[in-house]
Amino acid sequence: MQEIHSIKAEEGMVLARDVVTADGRVLCGKGTTLNQVIIDRIRKMDIQHITVEGRPLVEEDQKTLEEELLDIERRFSKVQKIPPLMYLKKKMRERAIDSWK
Numbered sequence: 001m002q003e004i005h006s007i008k009a010e011e012g013m014v015l016a017r018d019v020v021t022a023d024g025r026v027l028c029g030k031g032t033t034l035n036q037v038i039i040d041r042i043r044k045m046d047i048q049h050i051t052v053e054g055r056p057l058v059e060e061d062q063k064t065l066e067e068e069l070l071d072i073e074r075r076f077s078k079v080q081k082i083p084p085l086m087y088l089k090k091k092m093r094e095r096a097i098d099s100w101k
Helices: 036-044 065-075 083-099
Strands: 002-005 026-028 049-052
Touching (some): 026 036
Antiparallel strands (some): 002 049
């Protein structure tokens, strides 16, 4: 999942979290597929950021999933037989993979 500025929202993106107005009302629910009407409403309500599924926008300094997983492998390469660290490695891999869904 990726948090993006509402200006970068595009039709077809799917919300990963509810979009909530300043006064706490849910404008759009998680799982909503964005269309131009919804995007215009989000912008009109001055909602600056939304969270969408996957990683639809590539940022300049953003690593790919494969690069993130390789970094995790490198970090843990010297501690292969320490169970608490292997558990931590597993959780870091799961979190990296989930962030790309």
